Amino acid sequence: DRGDVGREAAEKVAGLLERCKALQDAANTHSARIKYDSQILSQQATSVVADIKNVRSFINSAQDEINPRLAEKLEEDLFRARSMVYEGDAASLLPAKPNGYFLSTLLGPVNVRAPRNDVRLKVKEEYNSYRDRTAILFLAFPVILLALKNWCWNGCFPALPVQLYQAWLLFFYTSLALRENILRVNGSDIRPWWVYHHYCAMVMALVSLTWGLQGHPSCIRKQQGVRLFLAWAVMQGIAMLLQNRYQRQRLYTRIALGKAGRMDVVWGETSGVKGQIWVLYPLLFLLQIFQFSIGALLLRTSITEDESEWQMVACGLLLLIMAVGNFSNTVATVVAKAKI
């Protein structure tokens, strides 16, 4: 009967409307409460962090008047207090580092902070495994190019495959820069330089894309820059793999120990890592020297050669800047770790 079906439909719709209204109210209450509670907690967290700082400076200023053994114990306690705030879910309640120009231009005013600690660790772990996956490509790409040059291309690179590699590099460095910025917002202590370093690498990939390869009469001489660059990329790929292994192990040690702060896992503690350090650091310094010399070579060539391209100057300068920055930041890391 016509009326019956209509009545049934009307009842169903009315029921739905009510449920939707209730859901809407519940959701509004829910998000208002979250907002309210996290504001309160976030004030508490901020004041606790400030007080930790105050107490630490009080202890430091009164160093002569406190028993050294006690001072050491108090220092440890303060460290534990800090860890409780920074490593747990409370961390996301502290005022966030701002997104910065790069993130806010590319992504807009979106919040990339993970609300819970387990999510934050997941983001970090995925970053590590992304670097692992891409390090393979990073290594394979130049090896294949160099091999093909010798076996198939009679010693001269065709432009397209090299440009594909450079485009991939641009994409890759962009993703690293984005991900590292996100890690920073989530409280990572990554040195700013390692992010700037990826901006430099992005610019270099962009510049090298505009660097016409073809049409040179004497490719063997002209393509020396590309050959050097690829050889360096192979070395860097190996270093990346080692670095990943090392940093992943550090992360695991850190999760296991449940400790906070950048300097938590000091040299002595990380028994699993210590062996790797003696391979990693020399390789890094070697790489940086090599990077510096390629940069210097490019600059020298651009001065001596007649019709040198601006790309040669730009890439040379960028390589020099990156080499110096990488070196001084690696040294600073070593010094900071040795101090503890």
Place this chain on the structure above:
Amino acid sequence: DRGDVGREAAEKVAGLLERCKALQDAANTHSARIKYDSQILSQQATSVVADIKNVRSFINSAQDEINPRLAEKLEEDLFRARSMVYEGDAASLLPAKPNGYFLSTLLGPVNVRAPRNDVRLKVKEEYNSYRDRTAILFLAFPVILLALKNWCWNGCFPALPVQLYQAWLLFFYTSLALRENILRVNGSDIRPWWVYHHYCAMVMALVSLTWGLQGHPSCIRKQQGVRLFLAWAVMQGIAMLLQNRYQRQRLYTRIALGKAGRMDVVWGETSGVKGQIWVLYPLLFLLQIFQFSIGALLLRTSITEDESEWQMVACGLLLLIMAVGNFSNTVATVVAKAKI
């Protein structure tokens, strides 16, 4: 006295430790409760959405047996019910669209969904104002290049300024693609094509960067592609400004009406927008025809010319694909709006 200061410090540290412990507990409870509550609410939201669908199909299947006036009213009620779920804070409790390959490769597994409706609207508004700000640049860049070519560069573009422009385009399209993906995750009904379209534009900017400009003996003939591209960019800049005005006004109407869904603001309702439509759509179609003809011209040139570059073929194809896609999606939008 030595003992006194030590005791004072120890007390302070003990107090701090207690406060940190309390804060840690409170933060853990807080985030556990958020997790728990939002799981429950999110189940409710999902079931309500499913039921809305069920009731709607029940009404549709029983159409002949329901009084048309009643059916219309019920349809309206269902629409209101849907709005309550999709426009309020409940929206963030519905299962999120996955990040997609582009976002998850570039950003990692980070959550870009805004938790509250006001934040979501802010992201959208900032997207609109970003497009406004950049449309000016988008317009200024090619105008300046074309002007300088005529007045200072004797009819031939030097490579560097054009490449700077292309690099900026790459950056710009990347930011648009990222932001639109984020809007999608936040529930925008943007057609997927407008995002793919920006991927195509990214690839084209990349390809055009590798397209050596200099060293051509007859630049006037060789640089025809660049000239056409710049002229098209000027037109596109104007269209972008118009499109922004129109879409911003739509957003405001929508916020004012408090309605949900893509098709909410139908043609008739948007009185403020209706006048603009008659300028915008013809201009868009004109632009698409122009885009198609540049693509065709590039392809034809690459066939007739002797030593044509692969970049010409690639850019020509990309322009054709974009023109066809833009056209058919604009038509589909018009058709969808006219239907209501």
